[in-house]
Amino acid sequence: MITRLNHVSIFVLDQDSAYDFYVNKLGFKVHTDAPMGPGARWLTVTPPEQPELEIALMAISEGMMFTKESAEGMRKLVAGGTFGFGVFECNDLLATYEELKAKGVKFTKAPTQEFYGFEALFKDDSGNWFSLGQKGK
Amino acid sequence: MELMDYPKVYLYRRIVKAKLFIDDNYADAIELDHIADEAFFSKYHFIRLFKKAYGKTPHQYLTYVRIEKSKLLLKEEMAISEVCYAVGFDSISSFTGLFKRVVGQTPSAYQQSWISKQLEIKTTPLKHIPNCFAEMNGWTKKSNFQEV
Numbered sequence: 365m366i367t368r369l370n371h372v373s374i375f376v377l378d379q380d381s382a383y384d385f386y387v388n389k390l391g392f393k394v395h396t397d398a399p400m401g402p403g404a405r406w407l408t409v410t411p412p413e414q415p416e417l418e419i420a421l422m423a424i425s426e427g428m429m430f431t432k433e434s435a436e437g438m439r440k441l442v443a444g445g446t447f448g449f450g451v452f453e454c455n456d457l458l459a460t461y462e463e464l465k466a467k468g469v470k471f472t473k474a475p476t477q478e479f480y481g482f483e484a485l486f487k488d489d490s491g492n493w494f495s496l497g498q499k500g501k
Numbered sequence: 502m503e504l505m506d507y508p509k510v511y512l513y514r515r516i517v518k519a520k521l522f523i524d525d526n527y528a529d530a531i532e533l534d535h536i537a538d539e540a541f542f543s544k545y546h547f548i549r550l551f552k553k554a555y556g557k558t559p560h561q562y563l564t565y566v567r568i569e570k571s572k573l574l575l576k577e578e579m580a581i582s583e584v585c586y587a588v589g590f591d592s593i594s595s596f597t598g599l600f601k602r603v604v605g606q607t608p609s610a611y612q613q614s615w616i617s618k619q620l621e622i623k624t625t626p627l628k629h630i631p632n633c634f635a636e637m638n639g640w641t642k643k644s645n646f647q648e649v
Contacts, residue, residue, distance in 0.1 A: 371631055398626045400640055406630050420634060428639035458510065459554035462517040 371408070373420040374449050375442055377490040379407050382421040385489040389467045392419070411452065443491045450494060457482050457498035515542070516554050523559065527566045528589045533559045568603050571596070575612040584608065 376382035386392045392409040395418050400406050403425065408418040424439050426432045441447065454460040457475045461484050465471060472493065473485035482501045487493045519536050536559065537547035551559045567588040574584045582593055590596040600608045621628060627635055635641070 371634070373634070396622065396629050398622045398629060400626060400638070404638065404640070406626065406634070406640075422634075429637050455556045456513075456554040458513045459517055459520075462510075462513050463520065466517060466521065 368416070370416055371418045371420060372450075373422045374488075374492055375424050375438060375447070375490070376421045376488070376492070377424065377439060377442060379405055379421055379423050381489050383407060383409075385469075386419070386421065389464065389469055445487065445491045445493055447491075448493045448495070451483075452494055452496050453499050454496060455499055457484060457496065457501070460496065512550060513554070516547075516550050519547070519551065519559070520555060520562070523563050523566060527563060527570060528587060530589070530591075531563060533563070564599065564603075568600060571600065571608065572604070572611065575608055576615050578612065578616070581608045581612070 383394070383397075386409045387394060391412055393412060393415065395408040395410050395415070396406060397408075398406045404427075405423065407421045409421065410417055410419065424430060424435050424442065426435045430438060461471065461475050464486065469486050471484055471486045473483070475482060475484045482498045484496045485493055486496060519539070522536060522539070523531065534544055537544045542550070548558050551557075551562070555562055557565060567590065571584050571588045574587055575581070579587070581597070585593045585596040588596075590599075597608055600606075600611070604611055606614070627640065630640065
């Protein structure tokens with residue numbers, strides 16, 4: 365029986381910029397930041413109140429995972445906002461929305477009461493989008 | 502219902518401003534009464550709205566920020582006495598006592614375990630990476646990660 369998710373990966377265009385976005389803007393904690401040789405880095409962050417869930421901020425670069433062409437294609441898809449990676453949760457959506465906006469986070473949907481819940485949508489610095497919901501609402 | 506239909510958006514903006522003030526000034530002697538005044542709230546109203554937004558009272562949040570910042574400085578191998586004053590505490594014993602109560606370790610033990618973890622990451626990084634990710638990236642045990 366599977367019980368928990370403890371790692372998930374998000375492809376980003378630039379790991380330094382992603383570090384700044386997830387840590388300094390969203391307030392996530394760095395879990396592991398390990399250099400893995402020239403141009404390679406294993407970087408994971410965790411939501412502040414979910415230290416057991418490591419989000420790996422994966423670079424898109426030519427190598428084992430991507431050919432030159434597929435890396436270029438992937439970068440275009442990420443930058444174009446193709447991928448939505450999940451739903452983050454906060455205690456108070458209006459306050460979190462105002463705070464993240466003040467920090468320069470770009471929202472594509474302001475907090476809106478939908479039939480399924482209260483939600484906003486934002487993008488990370490690469491173009492990946494997320495839903496942001498309010499706990500219990 | 503969309504954002505601008507919420508009648509109290511301006512209240513949220515003031516609460517967020519107070520929170521960001523704490524984020525920027527945690528190292529100073531912050532008077533929470535003063536923040537409430539600046540935000541044009543009565544103290545009681547301010548504490549209630551702040552707690553609703555952030556799940557902590559302003560005082561609890563200030564303590565949280567100070568402890569979190571102290572963790573970052575300890576990770577940079579700053580001396581514990583320097584960390585204490587750098588994050589706004591005025592006595593080492595109150596800092597270490599609170600740190601241990603919140604984090605579950607003394608600042609010294611926390612710093613040592615961080616240093617040990619960093620050393621381990623440097624020498625055996627694959628112990629910290631699920632194998633599926635390591636293989637996907639071509640990071641194998643035979644690599645020394647210096648000359649790859």
